[in-house]
Amino acid sequence: MTNLATLLVNSATVHGAHIAVRHDDTALTYEQLDEASARLAGVLRDRGVGPGDAVTMTMPNVPLFPVVYYGILRAGGVVVPMNPLLKAREAAFVLRDSGARMVLAHPMCAEEVAKAAAETGAARLVTDSDAFDALLLAAQPMAGVVERADDDTALILYTSGTTGTPKGAELTHLNLLTNTATTAQTLLLLGPEDVLFGGLPLFHAFGQTCAMNASVAAGATLTLLPRFDAGRALDVMRRDRVTVFLGVPTMYSALLQARRSDGHDASRLRLAVSGGAALPVEVLHSFERTFGATVLEGYGLSETSPVAAFNHPDRPRKAGSIGTPVRAVEMKLVADDGTTVEPGAVGEIAIRGENVMKGYFNNPDASTHALRDGWFHTGDLARVDEDGFYFIVDRKKDLIIRGGYNVYPREIEEVLYGHPAIAEAAVVGVLDAVHGEEVAAVVVLRTGEEATSEEIRDYVRERVAAYKYPRVVALTTELPKGPTGKILKREITVPSSSVRS
Incomplete structure (x- = not known):
């Protein structure tokens, strides 16, 4: 069956009693997470949400996030995650552009979301409340998972809008299932014994695929931190015995500064993954010396589910490089006229493979510009060396x-x-x-x-x-x-x- 929610259903069957997600003193086993998502799917079904209907969700990194995320998918809906810090005007754009029928909001976002929902006519549910808990308990759990086609949209991720109006990248069930499997099996080498650090925002592609979905696929544990703070992160890593840290370069710099006076024991940490921006080589080496864990850099975008290239754990790596394309993905460097550049020259990264989005939702002009001759043009400039390792030079616009x-x-x-x-x-x-x-x-x-x-x-x-x-x-x-x-x-x-x- 093609539905991203099968990741949870399968792990609940095999690892039911194992902790799936944790936040401080709150923990959900795979059985509990599976049942809660089935109940949420029942709530959505009873409110008319069916296959292909968009449902937005806005909440921080709390255990309810995967409940809602997999519940929407389970009902056959399309997940549209929003940054919980969006103001009403920004949220209204996402609701309107995606055509969302409903929005589920954490109390911290409820006021702004209420304004946006009133403006667009979307129905609204506030989570993390007694009324919402009662609603779940009274709901008839949805039996099974609504089947979707490989190319059906599972997720619409809105870009940050750095180049203008935000665009919604449409990612399919197959995009996300294959990228999750590649991440869990060949890049992070995850097993049920692993504990992943969940400090990356789950509404973002990096946090969703590489932390939440990969963890669920492997039957591992995801320990959440709603707002990154280096000192608090070190406490969580020690307390929950984190084995895999995922972060962006500024997190690594902050952890190194906090570690100087912390005396943190990270003996369980075996792997750290950096993405989202270039990790300075000096920071990479300092982190490895300080924490005794291998740091692997990778590269991807919302439009590529997100992982496109990686320093693979079973191959030689190169500090400062984003690595080589992951399985079933091709990359090349092109000039402004679309021709492939000579080896050693700088060109724009173009990507083709099972991870590339189907397009920008409701935006054919942007889709045509980005997807040319089967290749997604990223806007990132890079060089590739004689061993096939890519080195980011910069954003084309920077x-x-x-x-x-x-x-x-x-x-x-x-x-x-x-x-x-x-x-x-x-x-x-x-x-x-x-x-x-x-x-x-x-x-x-x-x-x-x-x-x-x-x-x-x-x-x-x-x-x-x-x-x-x-x-x-x-x-x-x-x-x-x-x-x-x-x-x-x-x-x-x-x-x-x-x-x-």
Whole structure:
């Protein structure tokens, strides 16, 4: 049967008494999670939700998330996860664009969701309440799982809208089932004895496939942290004996800083996975030395379910590389005219395989632009070496052109992370009357460390070509981040008082 919800049904049959999901003192076994999702499916069925109907859900990383997620799928519905921090205007766009019949909201999001639902006419259920618990208990559990076709949409993931209006990537049941299996079986090598750290937002593709769905597929345990805090994360890792950590680069930097005074015992940790953005090589090596676990970088996008490339655990790896394509996936680098670039040259990553979305929901123009000749064009620039390992250079739109020369922020950020006083760094382009664009660096210093803008500028100048080093250097206490912890360059403002030379 093709339905992503069969992951839960199968694991409940085999691992019924095993803990599936945990959050502090709350834990659900696979049997309990399976029954709760069946009851939720019954509630949706009784309210007219049927195969192909979109249902939005908005909630943090709590045990009820997988209950609702698999319940919608079980009923044959299409899951439309929303960031719980969205305001009413943003939520209304998702509800309207997806055509959602219902929205299920955690109490923390209820007020904004209520406004959005009233504007769009969607029905609303507030979860984590006595009334909702009573509703589940009174519901007749749905027997079995509604069968869907391989190409039926299981999930619509809305992009962050960095290039304009958010677009909903349509992922099929087959997209997600195969990408989940690849992740669990060949990349994370998961078993029931594993405990995965669930600090990545579950409404995001990385958290859904690589943490929640992969954990459920393997009959493992997912321990949740609703809001990432490095000190709290270390406590959870110690308490629940986490074996697999999944995070974005800023989480790794934060854990290294918190670990200095924590004395954390991570003896059970065997594997760490980084994605979402480039992980500085120095941070990777520092984490491995400190925590004694192998760090594997991977690469993917919402549109690719998300995993497309990975440093495979059973093959040689290369620090700083996103690895090689995962099974049943092809990658190539193309020029602006669509031709394949020469080896060693920079090109845009294009992807083809069982993980690629069917298109952007209700947006044929965007689908046609992104999906050309069977290949999904990512907008990410990379090089590939003689061994087939890909190295991200930068986002196509982040490229800085200074006086006619291409400057890739990723390269400069790698140099900055080598400075002993720097905890986080971002490089962006700023308008310049002479050169068109100037290279600017915005950095956060490590706790207790000191460095001036001039010192940082000179540090980079000694290590890169003259046209590359940042003439603009700004010190700040915090960089803007998105819900996954990814640095949001579009929200960075460079103070006019920053050093220039």
